[in-house]
Amino acid sequence: MKTDKMGEWRRTHYSSDVGPELDGKEVTVFGWVQEIRDLGGIRFLILQDKNGKVQITIHRDKADSKVLKKAESLQRQYSIGIKGVVRKMGKAPGGAEIIPNEMRIFGVAKQPLPLDITGRTRADIDVRLDARVLDLRREENQAIFRVQHAALEAARSFLSKQGFMEVFTPRIIVSATEGGSALFPVAYFKREAFLAQSPQLYKEQLILDFEKVFEIGPFFRAEESHTRRHLSEFISLDIEEAFATAEDVMKVLEELIHNVCKDVTGNCGRELKLLKHKIEVPKTPFKRFTYDEVLEELEEEKIHIPWGEDIPTPAFRLLGKLHPYYYFLTDWPTKAKAFYIKPRDDNPEISEGFDLMWRWVELSSGGTRIHSKDLLVKRLSEQGLSPESFKHHLQAFDYGMPPHAGWGLGLARLVMALTGIRNIRDVVLFPRDRFRLTP
């Protein structure tokens, strides 16, 4: 089917702008045909654009024959343009409809569509991911990413006001950033390299110059991503601050979460309504529980965790029931944390590392860093890592390394907390590319 050119047509209004106050005014709207309802004498189109929906009403007896002909040929999800006159109409969504004088068809959609984005019953996840860009046209799905956008704006503006500078650290690296979890190998010209799993070492080095830095971007973890909480490619929000301790950056973190919740609540009313989710803006300071306190709580619930071991998911799920909001876990055993986390001076068995939890989800992890080169070398060896392969990082400790602290926050997990969405694949634009490479 031949489509029309856009020519000189440009949108004058979004669907959300079309209300009774525009009664009688000519408008040009662009979007996709979400629904077609035929009542014999009248044909209703629901046009969807990024801001919402508007009703287009075509009266068979009055409508221009060209418009009528085009309207007959329309199918769901065609992209079209409408030039028409707004008419006040109580029954229509938004209290107004558009009576078209001209219509242009810009793009067709192959029928039948793999999924009905207007249907109440959601298609199976695999069907949805096979046609993800169509699936994303569901208003609820769009709402998720507008919430993410608002959260990012709030987080960046908060961090900038706090004097943090945005940085970009390398993704293609020579050796493990942190040791521990697996890395993806990359063929860098004739050399083997790896994809960075975090900006950890680089951001620690950069506090030597900029004192307060943050980075938001993709990082990579070669863990089979089949859980509902892990992604092999994920967006991390990281900060690092000089002359600061864990407690200092925990304050930054809880203030950031508070501001993000406040701004998202204020700017995403329509989105949260679509998602049927209410954000309760958390008061600061957040609750703080020590690792030992949590082990006792779990003991009472008949879950025994040997001291020093990490807390398994089922135990976290239970903690989420006991503490159904944001809370910090502090005083982790040193051996359960990464080599760069500072052991406490009064008791080296316990670290100055912390996690920020939202119910059962670990949102963020951070702590005071070791800033003594000797101690760092010792900790590397204790964790079976070779100081030699970290020599370029260790070199930075010869340039006046001050005390410092920081944390990393998983963006997708934050969006889950902000939207109430429980499957992480729903808060990632192209999860298939993360879980499996191709649809």
Add this chain to the structure above:
Amino acid sequence: MKTDKMGEWRRTHYSSDVGPELDGKEVTVFGWVQEIRDLGGIRFLILQDKNGKVQITIHRDKADSKVLKKAESLQRQYSIGIKGVVRKMGKAPGGAEIIPNEMRIFGVAKQPLPLDITGRTRADIDVRLDARVLDLRREENQAIFRVQHAALEAARSFLSKQGFMEVFTPRIIVSATEGGSALFPVAYFKREAFLAQSPQLYKEQLILDFEKVFEIGPFFRAEESHTRRHLSEFISLDIEEAFATAEDVMKVLEELIHNVCKDVTGNCGRELKLLKHKIEVPKTPFKRFTYDEVLEELEEEKIHIPWGEDIPTPAFRLLGKLHPYYYFLTDWPTKAKAFYIKPRDDNPEISEGFDLMWRWVELSSGGTRIHSKDLLVKRLSEQGLSPESFKHHLQAFDYGMPPHAGWGLGLARLVMALTGIRNIRDVVLFPRDRFRLTP
């Protein structure tokens, strides 16, 4: 040497806050020892922090003995904390100095340092990159990245106000995003994959849902990066817009550049002074030259380029002399552009692709995209690419693909334009990791 703990000490003021108006007030400042000058009876320290420098003055006869002892042990680039009293002092930088009551040494610096960051003569690039985090402590280097931060803030706030939504597209992909330039192979579990060289195909798909999207983040190009303009890992600023043409997104681009220049000029006065660079905020619309006009200009300069071929660097350098500011190059030959750039309807030999130039540097490249599936398949074949390997992208054209356009902008090149820095390695935090992997 044993260092001191930070304990309860926290910074009360940055160096830039210390002025005559604080005369007599006690302050706590943190930073690095940039200079030590000994005048017998008096020892001057210049303390540097992220916001500037402040003078610490120690009078041998009056100073506390502990402070005196510590001051004797100081070396350049040690990180220290000072509790002291501000004293008005016309000769001191900022019109005030600090008389210390207490001093703490947080981190030592190995002497001799590989480079003198206060010296007028800059060290050789290799020496600088071997000790990059020390090199970055030079105020001029810090200024570059604060300009970048201000530019990013200006760009994001402009795009958000224009209704663009921030997105994150996959970096690990199955097949070439654009064909053409080389890709880095990644071992994705048991499969071969590649690093994305741009968000091109994904951002085009996402306009089906969000209409106006932008992304700022790292992308990868396996080109030996030995020129002064290319990076194998680079930060790209991309936008894509539905129901828009090249001319529409060129307006977005020139407005963005205008706003970035305005905000950077307004917010980075100190930084631009340090860099001895003056930004002339460009008026919009920018000059537009067609490919044919440029070929004629070059012909007059005795440089002959056969019609249809790309413009080589020496020719661009000459154009930069003829047009010493921001300008667009339009009407590129279709065969010189990527497969997704739309040929003109009236003359398919010429495309709706454009470049934004700053002098001789190509800052950005974009155009109207092909939105007809049939034409796209035809163009893929013409460029020797297999439509089969693009089938997941082509699938999106079955969901009502509207006319759309967009562009990609290289952040490092923009920062070169904003700072007047001529070597791209100076505007990247860790260029060594891009040019060669290890120092």
